Amino acid sequence: MSIIVQKFGGTSVGSVERIQNVASRIIEEKERGNDVVVVVSAMGKTTDTLVGLAREITSQPSKREMDMLLSTGEQVTISLLTMALIQSGHDAISFTGWQAGIETESVHSNARITNIHTDKMAAHLQEGRVVIVAGFQGMTETGEITTLGRGGSDTTAVAIAAALKAERCDIYTDVDGVYTTDPRYIEGARKLPSISYDEMLELANLGAGVLHPRAVEFAKNYQIPLEVRSSIERVEGTYIEEEASMEQNLIVRGVAFENEITRVTVFGLGNALTGLSSVFTTLAENHLNVDIIIQTQTDQNTTNLSFSIKEHDLEETLAVLERNKEQLNFTHVEHESGLAKVSIVGSGMISNPGVAAEMFEVLAQNDIVVKMVSTSEIKVSTVVDGENMQKAAGVLHTAFHLDAVKMEEITL
Amino acid sequence: MSIIVQKFGGTSVGSVERIQNVASRIIEEKERGNDVVVVVSAMGKTTDTLVGLAREITSQPSKREMDMLLSTGEQVTISLLTMALIQSGHDAISFTGWQAGIETESVHSNARITNIHTDKMAAHLQEGRVVIVAGFQGMTETGEITTLGRGGSDTTAVAIAAALKAERCDIYTDVDGVYTTDPRYIEGARKLPSISYDEMLELANLGAGVLHPRAVEFAKNYQIPLEVRSSIERVEGTYIEEEASMEQNLIVRGVAFENEITRVTVFGLGNALTGLSSVFTTLAENHLNVDIIIQTQTDQNTTNLSFSIKEHDLEETLAVLERNKEQLNFTHVEHESGLAKVSIVGSGMISNPGVAAEMFEVLAQNDIVVKMVSTSEIKVSTVVDGENMQKAAGVLHTAFHLDAVKMEEITL
Structure with missing residues (x-):
């Protein structure tokens, strides 16, 4: 049985309807005979709303307390998504970052993952459950809640994929793949069927915004194949792996x-x-x-x-x-x-x-x-x-x- | 140095302004020279909103996932309140139920507290910090998030007061004390200066609604003096203790x-x-x-x-x-x-x-x-x-x- 890690961003889980749509994508993967771990972000604008509340109180909120505040966002998503799966007759269980064993360094608002204790996730996968994990968050050795900074849910997904030796990590998002350039601004932009980690890393660092650089680096280091794909449309996305096929012998990829x-x-x-x-x-x-x-x-x-x-x-x-x-x-x-x-x-x-x-x-x-x-x-x-x-x-x-x-x- | 536990309900922390008001009540107590632990509920209608989201997904949500969902409410309040205290120049730190060491039995949606590991709270009090704890929630021995059911924050506050051997536990609420009967319906209702645990227990069980019966029982068992008082007005409330003074030799108290x-x-x-x-x-x-x-x-x-x-x-x-x-x-x-x-x-x-x-x-x-x-x-x-x-x-x-x-x- 292969393990597939799926990651769904804030837009993909932005409403109850979209959460139900995500549940159906998970079920499709599960019914292909795979074990599925799902990583989700906070719903839509939740994070902005929480930041707004903090700003009403202070212009310089304590980073520890901001992590405490913001980490509630993903916790809401994991519980609702798990309810949706159970409602459709599938066994599922949700974990916060700390429950999933995501250990980070002792830095608030921008912590790096140092270790993943996989026992709990593995045990529940073994029993046939879909495991739903809160992205973007972890816990220090001393039990402090931390967050991983921008794009942190991507990193959570890839790190879990590496720790569980997953076959693939699918990044579901509101675009349907990685493009040669930003299609919102440049006519003729084209979706790439595949791209190498290093190319993606440069594109990510250069502001392409589809995937967080740290996640790509993690995937490269642990050789986890990624696929960036649409959470709405059922079309092939872009594969990110060690050797991308040299499509048309193009020297410049994006x-x-x-x-x-x-x-x-x-x-x-x-x-x-x-x-x-x-x-x-x-x-x-x-x-x-x-x-x-x-x-x-x-x-x-x-x-x-x-x-x-x-x-x-x-x-x-x-x-x-x-x-x-x-x-x-x-x-x-x-x-x-x-x-x-x-x-x-x-x-x-x-x-x-x-x-x-x-x-x-x-x-x-x-x-x-x-x-x-x-x-x-x-x-x-x-x-x-x-x-x-x-x-x-x-x-x-x-x-x-x-x-x-x-x-x-x-x-x- | 005496320890005072203060509990503020959902209405008392229902907006950023009210949270700032609560911060000033905490500071008053701190400046009287006491160590202060504060227990808070979710802001105003937060719990209802979260329940509404769950109901959109399923009419029979998993109790485990409901606990996962609802426990985010108090986590938002503790972080905002802690920010407000830090903003006014006071050292404070927030803890979720599990971080505060609130251990419960392994039952979802209505768990009882079985043990409180006070090391963390005590250490931070020792260093002069105000400790802000999420009410209504705890953790089982196996790391599952649980909630304590209706009025759970009252119970959290009293249990912490007992575990820390606090001098008093103040229940701040939107009424200014315990009345002889419900003043909203009965003309002539009068605030009681004091009442015994047993009387309060009967009144609480009988729907007076000011204090949760389980919290009163806990207070009675551990002989923790309670005071029910207004979070807005600065007036004396009602003391609840072993032997209430036999005011006017009344046989019937409420x-x-x-x-x-x-x-x-x-x-x-x-x-x-x-x-x-x-x-x-x-x-x-x-x-x-x-x-x-x-x-x-x-x-x-x-x-x-x-x-x-x-x-x-x-x-x-x-x-x-x-x-x-x-x-x-x-x-x-x-x-x-x-x-x-x-x-x-x-x-x-x-x-x-x-x-x-x-x-x-x-x-x-x-x-x-x-x-x-x-x-x-x-x-x-x-x-x-x-x-x-x-x-x-x-x-x-x-x-x-x-x-x-x-x-x-x-x-x-």
Whole structure:
């Protein structure tokens, strides 16, 4: 008997009707002869409502108490979904994160899973029950309730799949798969039948938003095949596994983009040797995430440093730099907001040099100025003006042969 | 340093503003130099909303899953209240039932507390924190979430007070104390400064509704002084303790009443010896609660049996009797609905015979027919027509000298 882990997000369980629909998807899988573990998120806007209540009380809620508050959301879903399964004559049991044995590190609001005690889940699967687990939450060794941060339910599902040696982990969501780019903005976006972990990881990190990066990393480390698929339509989704089939020998597999990026430049860093590390150590200590980094040496003794951040971190970044100005030893700081990041991703890049050059050429031909660049083995990211974001993504999608073949082109 | 346990019900924490008000009541107690443990219920109508969601899915939800669902209600309150305390600069920490060490028997929806592991609460009190505990819930030895049934938060509060050897347990509610009778219906109802456990127990069982009987029993067994008081007004409430001061030497301390009572009569029970026990064993096995019982032997071989039940249990009671008709060996069943129970309570009755006779006389003088009677050492209950309930309570309240002295009577 194979174990399948299914994960359903907040939209998929957003109402009693949708919960009943999810129950029927679970039953289908169960009736194929598999053991099924289901991980669910909080219903629809529940989390927002709870956050709103906390904000009415304080602008800076204790992280421990926020975890206590938010973890109720998934607990409501697991009980209702289990009732729906029992109502349709199927044996099922719900577990909170702590009951399911999800152990995390002792950090609130963004804990990592350290261990999964599978005895309880395994015992109930053995007895033929569907096991329904609250995603996004766990417990520390000392019995504190923790949450896993954004996309935490994806991580719960993949971690359980790894711990139970599941055959597959299906991520049910409100889109029907992973696309070459965001179909809401770019005409010609196409669903990928499969994609590798590394490509998905880059796409996830680049804001594609379908799957949480940490979940993909977990799946890669434990070699758990994932399928991203629609919770409503009954169509094939996108498989994420070690070696994605080299569909049409495409070098670039997807185009990702996100806006609200700000570039910050620190001028005249006095210590060229340690300036770089001390700036980023200081920012990291203040939990500020920096993305692309560029360093330019202006003369023997001073360095300028540019980096990109999310716009909502700007105020705090500037404050942290100002507070540490003397110690970091720089002259002044400038910033430019309203930027966007546009990236191409594909594991074929490893064996195809010149992809970055082609990308820059396409952007130049379309009068799009590149303000920052960052590359890895399987992606190239550029920072451009926010108003050019959609145009840049569109021309790159076309240039790298990702556009769907239009119906009119093949009907004759 | 004394420990005070405070309990706030659903109405008292029904909104963010009310939660902030509760926080200020906690701080007052803390600033008097006491260690404070607070037990709270779910906010206002939360439980009803959750029950509504479950009912949309199934008319017979699994009790285990209902406990899973409903226990989220108090968890929301504890986190918000703790945030409010921290926001006002006071150290506080929240615990779910299981985190607080509330161990219960392995029964869902109506579990009894079997043990309280106080280490965690005691350690945090020691460090000067206010400890906020989710009422109404606990955990079995095997890690299952349970709930304590109606009025469960009262029981949680008293049980914690007993386990921590608290000096007092304050029950904050939307009324400002225990009255001689229900002031919403009977003119002249008066707040009692104090009352004994046994009297309160009879009043609670008789539908006075201020305090759950199980909580009073617990308080009596462990000799925990209770105070019932208003969460809004800052006035003295009612003390409940072993020996209430014999205020004005009153024999009767209160008049309680409830409607929607049905009398069921089973005719021609064949086995006069075992008929009584077999009928009530059968009803108990089906979780049907019977109140007053009257048996009349009609001839050598058969017996008639009358008992009172809550009206909402009628349908199931009749079905259970019908299903077991052959085994129970009776001829037929009749019932009369629309009745009410009116009772007088007072520990002075023990040493004052004739109180019941006086009660019947007062009722007769007012043309109120008594349909059933039940007595204990400190109470007399009568079943009357529903339409006579309020009148009966009023005349008894006056006859037993419970009416408040009217202002106009003392101004001259």
